[in-house]
Amino acid sequence: MGHRFAAEGHRVLVCAPFGRDAESVAALLRKERYDVDICPDPTAVGAALDDHIGAVLITEEALTGDLEPLRAALAAQPSWSDVPFVLLKAQRSTRSPAGTPIPTRLMDLVTNTVVLERPLGVASLVSAIASAMRARQRQFEMRDRIAELAASEAALREESLALEILNRTGERVAAELDLDTLVQAVVDAGRELTGAQAGAFFYNQINDAGESYQLYSLSGVPIAAFENFPMPRNTAVFGPTFAGEGAVRSGDITKDARYGRNDPHQGMPHGHLKVVSYLAVPVVSRSGEVIGALFFGHAEADRFDERSERLAVGLAAQAAIAIENARLIQAAQRLNQTLEQKVAERTEALETEMASRARAEAALRQSQKMEAVGQLTGGIAHDFNNMLTGVIGGLDIIRRRIAGGRIDDIDRFMDAASASAQRAAALTARLLAFSRRQSLDARPVDVNALTASLDDLLARTIHENIQLRIVAGDGAPHAIVDANQLENAILNLAINARDAMPEGGQLTVEVSAVELDEAYAAAKPDIVAGRYVVVAVSDTGVGMSPELIEKVFEPFFTTKPIGQGTGLGLSMVYGFVRQSGGQVRIHSRPGQGTSVKLYLPMSDSIAESVVDASVAIQEGQGQTVLLVEDDVSVRLLVREVLAELRYDVIEAGDAAEAIPLLQSGRPIGLMVSDVGLPGMNGRQLAEIAREHRPDLPILFVTGYAENAAIRAGFLGTNMGMITKPFALDALASKIDEMII
Numbered sequence: 001m002g003h004r005f006a007a008e009g010h011r012v013l014v015c016a017p018f019g020r021d022a023e024s025v026a027a028l029l030r031k032e033r034y035d036v037d038i039c040p041d042p043t044a045v046g047a048a049l050d051d052h053i054g055a056v057l058i059t060e061e062a063l064t065g066d067l068e069p070l071r072a073a074l075a076a077q078p079s080w081s082d083v084p085f086v087l088l089k090a091q092r093s094t095r096s097p098a099g100t101p102i103p104t105r106l107m108d109l110v111t112n113t114v115v116l117e118r119p120l121g122v123a124s125l126v127s128a129i130a131s132a133m134r135a136r137q138r139q140f141e142m143r144d145r146i147a148e149l150a151a152s153e154a155a156l157r158e159e160s161l162a163l164e165i166l167n168r169t170g171e172r173v174a175a176e177l178d179l180d181t182l183v184q185a186v187v188d189a190g191r192e193l194t195g196a197q198a199g200a201f202f203y204n205q206i207n208d209a210g211e212s213y214q215l216y217s218l219s220g221v222p223i224a225a226f227e228n229f230p231m232p233r234n235t236a237v238f239g240p241t242f243a244g245e246g247a248v249r250s251g252d253i254t255k256d257a258r259y260g261r262n263d264p265h266q267g268m269p270h271g272h273l274k275v276v277s278y279l280a281v282p283v284v285s286r287s288g289e290v291i292g293a294l295f296f297g298h299a300e301a302d303r304f305d306e307r308s309e310r311l312a313v314g315l316a317a318q319a320a321i322a323i324e325n326a327r328l329i330q331a332a333q334r335l336n337q338t339l340e341q342k343v344a345e346r347t348e349a350l351e352t353e354m355a356s357r358a359r360a361e362a363a364l365r366q367s368q369k370m371e372a373v374g375q376l377t378g379g380i381a382h383d384f385n386n387m388l389t390g391v392i393g394g395l396d397i398i399r400r401r402i403a404g405g406r407i408d409d410i411d412r413f414m415d416a417a418s419a420s421a422q423r424a425a426a427l428t429a430r431l432l433a434f435s436r437r438q439s440l441d442a443r444p445v446d447v448n449a450l451t452a453s454l455d456d457l458l459a460r461t462i463h464e465n466i467q468l469r470i471v472a473g474d475g476a477p478h479a480i481v482d483a484n485q486l487e488n489a490i491l492n493l494a495i496n497a498r499d500a501m502p503e504g505g506q507l508t509v510e511v512s513a514v515e516l517d518e519a520y521a522a523a524k525p526d527i528v529a530g531r532y533v534v535v536a537v538s539d540t541g542v543g544m545s546p547e548l549i550e551k552v553f554e555p556f557f558t559t560k561p562i563g564q565g566t567g568l569g570l571s572m573v574y575g576f577v578r579q580s581g582g583q584v585r586i587h588s589r590p591g592q593g594t595s596v597k598l599y600l601p602m603s604d605s606i607a608e609s610v611v612d613a614s615v616a617i618q619e620g621q622g623q624t625v626l627l628v629e630d631d632v633s634v635r636l637l638v639r640e641v642l643a644e645l646r647y648d649v650i651e652a653g654d655a656a657e658a659i660p661l662l663q664s665g666r667p668i669g670l671m672v673s674d675v676g677l678p679g680m681n682g683r684q685l686a687e688i689a690r691e692h693r694p695d696l697p698i699l700f701v702t703g704y705a706e707n708a709a710i711r712a713g714f715l716g717t718n719m720g721m722i723t724k725p726f727a728l729d730a731l732a733s734k735i736d737e738m739i740i
Contacts, residue, residue, distance in 0.1 A: 009054035009136040011035045015045050016059040016088070025057060025125075032126055034133075041065060044544050046073030049083060051140075055132035057086045063105050065339035071109050080143045082112045084132035086125075089117045121129060162311055164188050164469035169315065173322035175328055180217075186319040187219040188293065193315060194308040196220065196296035198273060201283075201319075203292040216292065221273060241280040244290040249309050251302040253278035277303035278396045281316045285324045294319070358484040413526050442580060444603035445483045446509050447533050448472040454487060458509070465504030473511035479533035481580050484602075486535075489573045493537035496570070500541030500594060508538045513602060531602040538595035544588040552586065573598070600685050620647040623739055628658045628685065629701070630678055634724070638672065638701075641728045642735070655680035655688075662689050668696060670739040675702040683714065690716075697738040701726075 010035050016022040026036040039045045045056055046069045053401045077083065086107055104115060112135070114128050169189040176182040191199035199219040204207050237258050241248055250256050253275060275297035283291045294316055296304070401410050451470050459468050479486075490509065498508050512534045521529040546553070573596075574584050581601045588594035625647045629635040635651060642649045648666070652658035654677050662668070671689055675682040686698045695718070703724035715721060722734050 004138060006054075006088075006140075008140050009133065009235075011037060011054055012133070013037050013039050013043060013045055013048055013053055013056045014058075015039045015056065015062045017041060017062050018059070021059060028122060028125070029129060032129075034129065038129055042067055043069040046070040049073050049077065054136040055084045055086060055129055057088065057129065059088045060090050060104070060120045067105060067109060074109055078143070080139060080146060082139060083110070084135050085110050085113045086128050086132055087113055087115045087490050088120075089115050125135065162193055165193055166311070166314060166318065170318050170322075173318060174325070177326050179323065179326055182321070182322055182326055183217045184219070186315060186322070186639055187217045190294050190296060190315050191219045193311040194279060194296050194304060195298070196277075196279070196303070197298045198296070198662055199277075200293055200295045202242075202295065202585045204290045238280070238293075241293045241295075242290055244282045244284050244288070246282070247309050247313055248278070248280045249304055250278045251304070252276050254347075259492065272295070275300045276301045279308060279312055281312045282310070283316045283320045283323070285320050291320060291323055359584070442480050442482050444478045444605045445481050445486065446476060447479050447481075447535060447600070448476055450483060451485060451490065451509050451511055451535070454490060454509075457491065458507070461491065461494055462498045462507055463501075463504065466498060466501055467506045469506060469508045471508065471510040473513055473533070475513060477511065477513040477533040478603040478605070480603045481582075481600050481665045482576075485576050485580075486598075489576055489598065490535065490537060492570070497539035497541060498595070499538060500539055500543075505540035505593070506534070510536045510538070512536070514599075527599065532582065532599040533602050535598040535600065536595055537598075538593065540593040543590040543592050543594055545590055549586055549588055553584075570596075620645050620736075620739070622646060622648055624648045624650060624667055625735070625739065626658060626661055626668050626671040626673075626674040628653075628655065628671065628682070630654055630674060634674075634701075637728070638731065641732055645732055645735070647735070647739075654678055655682075655685040658685060659688060662692050668693065670697045670699060670735060672699045672701060675700050686719065687715070695740070697740060699734060699738055 012029055014022050014026050014029070015038075016025060017040060022038045027543065029036045037048060039048055042058070042062060042065065074083070085106060112132075114125065114132065118126055149731055168187070169185055172185050173182045178183065186201045187201050190196070198221045200321070201217045203216050211558065237248070237253070237256070239709060240246070256278075277298040277300060279296040281294045283293060285291055287358055294312060296308075296312065298304070398410050398414060401407060452472065455468070455470055458470075462468060494507060494509070501507070512533065514534055515531045516527065516529050520527045545617055552570050554571065576583050577598050577600065583601045585597045585599065586594065587597075620642075625642050627635060627638055627649055629638065629651075630653050635653070639649050639651060650661055650666075652661060656679065658671075662671075671686075673682040677685065682700055682702075686700075689696055689698065698719045698721065700715075700721045701724060702721065718738075720734060720738055722731060
C-alpha cells in the first residue's frame, strides 16, 4: 500500500481516447485509492512525465497517432528512470486496424511494458498497476542509493586526497632537517587541505614591546603582500591561538565579537589582504610548548567547516613533531661536532686493533692451511714412495736379469711392478675423487639393482660373524651418478664398517628416496632443495665420538693401525658424492654404531639396460689414426699399441701440428687426443676437427682436466673418453669400438 501515498511515483497516468474508457478506468483506480490523471493522447503523456508518475496505463488504440513527442519525453528521462507502461490490448475489432502491430510500436519506445488483453477482470488490472507502481518505487530507491554511493565516493575521494596529502607531508617533514623547508611544506599542505586562499605560519615569539609574532612562512600569496603591514599582535583574536587554547574558526571574522577592538586599525589595516573566513590552529610540542600557529584565510564567507578544522589540527600535530625532531637533531649535530675528534681517535684505535686481529687470524688460517697441506703431502709422499719403490725396484731387477740372461723368473718382478703401479693409479683416483676432479660418467642408475648386484662382493669382503642385510627402496629409485664410482664408494664404506665390528655385528645397505624442501635447504646451505636417492651404509660397531666425526673426511686421517688404511676412503666418498651434486651425512654414537648416508640427485628417467659387450679385440685393417699427445712416453706406448693392432698412426705433439693434418685430404678413421694439451686443449681441437671432418670419431685421453670432470657435459656426438693410467688392452678395446 505504501506506493499509493509515496512522495514520488504515486500517480497513474491513463490514456484511453475512445469513449468513456479513460473515465471508467480512472474511477476504478481511484476507488482503489490511486492518484489518477487522464491524458487525451501520448503527447500529453510525455508532457506529464515527472517524478510523481508511478505508472502509465495506455490502450492500444491510443498508439495509432504520432508517438515522437512521447519518444522524446522518454529519452529525456534520467538513466535510472524506466517508467512502467501497462498496455491494454484490444481484441481484433473495427477499432484495431488489421495487420498493424501496434504493441510493437510501444515496445520500440519503452522496455518496461506489461501487455494485458481485454476484456480482463478488475483484479487483474489492479494487480498489474500495483506491480508497476512497486517497480517504480524500486527505481526511486535505486536512484537514492546511486546518489548516496556517489556522495560516498566523493567523500571518500576527498578523504583519500586529504590522507594522501597528510601522508606525503608527514613523510617529507619527517625526513627534513631544514626548518625553512619543513615549515613551508606544512603551510602549503594546509592550504591545499582546507581550500584556503592564503596560509601562514607564525612563530610564538613576542617582540620587545610584547605585541608582535614572527612571520616564518607564507603560501598562496607573495611575501610582498605583507611587507607594508605590521606583524599580528597579541590581540583578542590572535592571543588564544598562541596561548594554545585551541583552534579558532569563524565563517566571517569581521563579524566576530573579538574583531576590531584594538587601536589603531580597529581590524585589518587599509589595503590588507581580504580575509573573511578565518581558521587558526596552534602548533604545540609534546612538552606543551606552543611553538607557533597555522593561519588560513579566504575572501569568501563560510569556507572552513569542521572537516577543515580537523585536518588543520592533524597537520599542526605533524608539524609540531617534525619541528621538534628537527630542533633535536640540529642540537645533536652541534653536540656531535664537539665529539668528532674523540670519535676519530677511538675509531683509529679500533681500526688498529682490528687490523692486528685480522693479521693474527690470517696467520692462524695460514698455519692451519699449511698443517693440512703438510698432512696431505706427507701422506701422498709416504704412499707414493712405497709404490715407486715397487715399480723402480722391480724394473731395475728386470733390467739386471735381462742383462745377465736370466729371464726365466722375471714375471714375478713384472707383476710386482705392475701391482705397485696399479696401487699408485688407485691412489691418484682417490685424490681426484677427494678434490672432486675425477672424470665421472654420470647417468641414470637403478640404485636398487646396483646394491643387489653387490651382494656377493660385499659378502666376501666382510667377516663371517657379520650379517649382511640389503634393503631395496620403494618405487625403484634412480639416481644420476657414475655407477662404478658408486660401487667403489659403497665398498669403501662396507670395509670401514667391517673394520669397526671386530666382534661381529650387522651391516645394512639401505636404499630410500627423500625430498628436501626449501626450508631444509635454507637451514643446510651445503645442499639444494630437491629429490634425492639415499644410500645408507650402517653398522653396529664401535662408533665414533663427535671429535672424530669432525675429522673423518680429512685426507689421510684414519683411526686404523698403521699399515691398515690410507685415510682416503671417506674423503674419496665425500668428494665423489659432492662432485655428483649430492651430500654426505654421517651419524655415529660410541658403542652403538655408525650410519653414513649418501644423498644422490634423483633421476626422472629410467636407466638403460647394460649389455655385456666383452668380445675379443679385433685388429685393425690399416685404418689411419691421428694421435695427438704432448707426453713423449705416452705417445710412444700408444703408438706401439696401435701399430701392434695394425693401424696406420700419424703423430702430433700438440694442436698446432694436428690442425694441418685435419685440414688435409688424407683419410683419418679416428683421432686420439690428450685433453690437457699445451696451448689449445683437446676439446678445442675437437671443435676444429669437426669443422673439417664432421663424422670423425674422437677419443679423449685424460689424466686430469677440470672441464672434463663430468663426461655428459664434456663429450659431444661420437666422442669417447678413457682416463690415465689405463691398461693397453682397455685402450685397444675402446679404439676398436669407435674407429670407422
